[in-house]
Amino acid sequence: MSGAEPGMSLVAVLKGGRSLERQVSLKSGARVEDALRRRGHRVVAIDAGADLVRRLSEVAPDVAFVALHGRDGEDGTVQELLEVMGVPYTGSGVSACIRSSDKALAKHALRDRGIPTPDFFAFNETAFKTLGAGQALPAIEQRLEFPIVVKPASQGSALGIKFARTPADVPAALVAAFSYDRKVLLERYVAGRDLAVSILDGPAGPQPLPVVEAVPEQEDFYDFEARYEIGRTRFVCPAELDPELTAQAHEIALDTYRLLGCAGFARVDLMLEERTGELFVLELNPIPGLTETSLLPQAAEAAGIEFDELIGRIVDAATAPAPV
Ligand SMILES: Nc1ncnc2c1ncn2[C@@H]1O[C@H](COP(=O)(O)OP(=O)(O)O)[C@@H](O)[C@H]1O
Ligand SMILES: [Mg+2]
Known part of the structure; x- marks a missing residue:
């Protein structure tokens, strides 16, 4: 680990992005920018979009502050790009993010x-579409007991999380979770x-x-x-x-x-x-x-x-x- 240059270093604040948590990230990013300026850093804000790599090469920051949440920003994608470009960045590395x-x-x-961690079973959509996982639901329900929490494997901010109170609630909860991710968890409440x-x-x-x-x-x-x-x-x-x-x-x-x-x-x-x-x-x-x-x-x-x-x-x- 090597510390970023303190003091007047140039920090690129990566914020926004295309994830469902874009609005939260814009707020996080704006606060971070203000704090960095108060601390004497030079700050360039970058809304993480299609021109992210180009902007990073233009700006050539000493360090990137990753103020992104959710897909791309928090799952190792942006971190992988920063690795490739040799830009030091805040927070966890690629593998921890993944x-x-x-x-x-x-x-x-x-x-x-x-x-x-609460007991759980996790399935890809393919398990339901091509392997008849629906037939295993009664066994899962018996193992976890109701209510059962159904959630997409990725996402944050409680997006796509449903509490199924009876077996009749489970299919709709699964459909909702699968609209966020190709993998979902059924978890003990x-x-x-x-x-x-x-x-x-x-x-x-x-x-x-x-x-x-x-x-x-x-x-x-x-x-x-x-x-x-x-x-x-x-x-x-x-x-x-x-x-x-x-x-x-x-x-x-x-x-x-x-x-x-x-x-x-x-x-x-x-x-x-x-x-x-x-x-x-x-x-x-x-x-x-x-x-x-x-x-x-x-x-x-x-x-x-x-x-x-x-x-x-x-x-x-x-x-x-x-x-x-
Ligand atoms: N197994 C569970 N039992 C009870 N409450 C849960 C469970 N899973 C999630 N929750 C509720 O939903 C919230 C969000 O769940 P979490 O797994 O932290 O996902 P997220 O990424 O959306 O924050 C939790 O803070 C908790 O209030
Ligand atoms: Mg949470």
């Missing part, structure tokens, strides 16, 4: 390592509290930040709209948890971050099961939101790290691509 943005891949890795642990790299290695709890105010489900409309989800940070549970959440999040090979920063989403008091990892977001209402900035603030410092630390931890 592993974490595919929930099925990530959950298999977690399960193999013994890190708790964990009734309990919605927690997130953000991780920030530093000189002493990756550090877990205070736990954030998302408490839905009206809806019984924390959906896409609720997440970005202030007032519909209340965030509590630090979450009111026993110190022992907090330590456990930190440890599980850090194990997940290391297992997937992340760098710089990330956010791990967990459920704390009401009935058993056990923690389960839902997913790791390699590029969590950086908007006003996002969880990582809130967690950083609770740890005494202001937004500008947070952005500075993420840039300082940017890794140079391996020399070719």
Whole structure:
């Protein structure tokens, strides 16, 4: 790992893109740009589109701040291009992005390592179209019990996630999830509290930040709209948890971050099961939101790290691509 040049370096902020989380990314990017300017960097914003490679060669930044979420930006695609072009960039590398943005891949890795994640089955569309996977649904439903969570393997911000309460709900939930991705998960529903642990790299290695709890105010489900409309989800940070549970959440999040090979920063989403008091990892977001209402900035603030410092630390931890 080599740090990016501090001070007056030229930073290209990659934002927007064509993913479904474009609007969130534009907000994250704009905030990052302001913070970088305040810290004395020269900043060029690039909306990640068809001219991304050309723009990057023109701008020739010292470092790219990847403020993209979802497809292309968070799944290793843009990171692969930055590797090819030899531009150091913030956050996780290609392989960690690929592993974490595919929930099925990530959950298999977690399960193999013994890190708790809700039971699940994952299928490609071809399983239903050409192998009659529909016939296996009763067996799956019996193993997971209702309600069952149906979600696309990729995507964030709760897009395409449905809770099936009865067998009759499952086909429509599958169709909805398959409209987002060619691979979907059927996952055991964990009734309990919605927690997130953000991780920030530093000189002493990756550090877990205070736990954030998302408490839905009206809806019984924390959906896409609720997440970005202030007032519909209340965030509590630090979450009111026993110190022992907090330590456990930190440890599980850090194990997940290391297992997937992340760098710089990330956010791990967990459920704390009401009935058993056990923690389960839902997913790791390699590029969590950086908007006003996002969880990582809130967690950083609770740890005494202001937004500008947070952005500075993420840039300082940017890794140079391996020399070719
Ligand atoms: N297995 C589950 N049990 C209970 N709630 C879940 C489960 N999976 C997802 N959720 C709810 O949906 C939200 C989004 O799910 P998550 O897997 O983190 O996907 P996303 O990438 O959309 O954030 C979670 O924060 C949680 O509130
Ligand atoms: Mg999530």
